[in-house]
Amino acid sequence: MLQLKKLTKTYKTGDQALKAIDLEVPKGQVLALIGPSGAGKSTMIRCINRLVEPTSGEALLDGVDLVKLGATGLRKTRREMGMIFQEYALVERLTVMENVLSGRLGFVGFWRSFLRRFPQSDVDEAFRLLDRVGLLHMADKRADELSGGQRQRVGICRALIQNPKLLLVDEPTASLDPKTSRQIMRLITELCRERGLAAIINIHDVALAQMFVPRVVGLRFGEIVFDGPPNGLTPGKLTEIYGEEDWEATIEAVDDNGNEIEAAQ
Numbered sequence: 001m002l003q004l005k006k007l008t009k010t011y012k013t014g015d016q017a018l019k020a021i022d023l024e025v026p027k028g029q030v031l032a033l034i035g036p037s038g039a040g041k042s043t044m045i046r047c048i049n050r051l052v053e054p055t056s057g058e059a060l061l062d063g064v065d066l067v068k069l070g071a072t073g074l075r076k077t078r079r080e081m082g083m084i085f086q087e088y089a090l091v092e093r094l095t096v097m098e099n100v101l102s103g104r105l106g107f108v109g110f111w112r113s114f115l116r117r118f119p120q121s122d123v124d125e126a127f128r129l130l131d132r133v134g135l136l137h138m139a140d141k142r143a144d145e146l147s148g149g150q151r152q153r154v155g156i157c158r159a160l161i162q163n164p165k166l167l168l169v170d171e172p173t174a175s176l177d178p179k180t181s182r183q184i185m186r187l188i189t190e191l192c193r194e195r196g197l198a199a200i201i202n203i204h205d206v207a208l209a210q211m212f213v214p215r216v217v218g219l220r221f222g223e224i225v226f227d228g229p230p231n232g233l234t235p236g237k238l239t240e241i242y243g244e245e246d247w248e249a250t251i252e253a254v255d256d257n258g259n260e261i262e263a264a265q
């Protein structure tokens, strides 16, 4: 479904953020992208939706090379990629419902989007999504009245209302407490499973990645140094990805109540 072929990004500063990355993500697969700060995780996600322009290589979404798309093609294809951000990127003064519906702006014509007139089917879907993430009762609240976890749920609904093929998720839990982080990761992975949706989740927290995803890709200095199931992340592998550190404690996954649980299979 998504294929990266020799995807390379060298910034003007000379930083080689991605070095000829080859990666395939099948339909419906959720993978976590881990690696130390500066490894190239954000760059990879941003090169896929062209928020950052790749230097060379290909990024094929169902066979369409995103790297070669012109402005019109890119606008259309971006609808197929939902984005979830660390800082939620909500419009604070708008309601929860309006923020969710903003995910449809790329689909409605100029005047409809200017007047924020959305088809009833979009409104119905927004209610369904808010219900699914437990925020139906908050539809009319302003975004700035919400907690971090609630904001991220709105961000998830806004991405899903695009009905994307692929979710690109950039540090979804970095601003959240540990319990809320686990709830958000569980929600994202459950929704992907329900919808047969593929996702790349850029995440700092190795234990969280191990708990919820079946495949982990480890980046270091712009190269893939690990690609496998979470239980393949041995202390030795983690040292290869992150450098020296005591990993024994980190790889003991815990559930919402702090009890140790097994990694996702």
Ligand SMILES: Nc1ncnc2c1ncn2[C@@H]1O[C@H](COP(=O)(O)OP(=O)(O)OP(=O)(O)O)[C@@H](O)[C@H]1O
Residues within 6 Å of the ligand: 011, 012, 013, 015, 016, 017, 035, 036, 037, 038, 039, 040, 041, 042, 043, 044
């Ligand atoms: N706009 C930019 N201009 C120049 N260099 C950049 C730019 N953005 C990122 N880099 C460099 O590219 C490399 C990869 O950065 P990137 O942000 O993709 O890493 P990351 O793994 O997402 O890190 P973090 O976990 O800290 O967000 C780093 O060396 C960084 O300094």
